[in-house]
Amino acid sequence: MRIIGIAASLHAGSFVNRLLTAVGRELPPGVRFGCWRHLAEVPPYVPGPPPEPVAGLLRSLDEADGLVLTAPEHSLLPAELTHTLGWLSAFGALAGKHAAVMSASARACGAMWAQAELYKELSAAGAVVMxxxxxLSPVCPHFDEKGRLVACYLRDQVLDVIRQLCPVSVGQPVFGDSARREPAFSA
Structure with missing residues (x-):
């Protein structure tokens, strides 16, 4: 199984980027994971051939079984993510693709609003969304020095989403070997 990750933030050290990397470490054995980090390079959609960053993502998604998106708490999606989803939708790249969405916020309503926007965009593009x-409490540590999730309640929530995206077959190892690996490929 192969999963592509996209963090809806242009800041490398942002929480949603760190969360996406941590999610990759929580995937079950045998799942290959890679983060696509070209969000800032995507122009608004216009009919015609896709620009190279989008063409690369289209190729990666064609070979992938699923997608993980992490988004900030804002009720409006970042313009770069909206542009990217517009391109993917126009080329049918999300039709039938399983997409796990995680939005993080210190306030429940912020996460809910971001989640609703992502669900709407992905569902309109034909994705199977979960x-x-x-x-998140801003006073609690969420990651250790190696970028792994340490907050048990957060890790449990992330593992619940991963189980939806990558159901474990009988006899497979359990989820959450967070010390296991780095991302397996570069999207």
Missing amino acids: GGELV
Whole structure:
């Protein structure tokens, strides 16, 4: 199984980027994971051939079994993510694709609003959408020095979303070997 991750933030050290990397470490054995980090390079959709960053993502998604998106708490999606989803929708890249969405916020309503926007965009593009709204206390540590999830309640919520995206077959190892690996490929 192969999963592509996209963080809806242009800031490398942002919470949603760190969350996406941590999600990749929580995937079950045998799942290959790669983060697509070209969001800032995507122009608004216009009919015609896709620009190279989008063409690369289209190729990666064609070979992938699923997609994980992490988004900030804002009720409006970042313009770059909206542009990217517009391109993917126009080329039918999300039709039937499983997409897990995680939005994080210190307030429940912020995560809920971001989640609703992503669900709407992805569903309109034909994706099979699943996910969770992660409510985070700004005073709690969420990651260790290696970027792994340490907050048990957050890790449990992330694992619930991963189980929806990558159901474990009988006899397979359990989820959550967070010390296991780095992302397996570059999208």
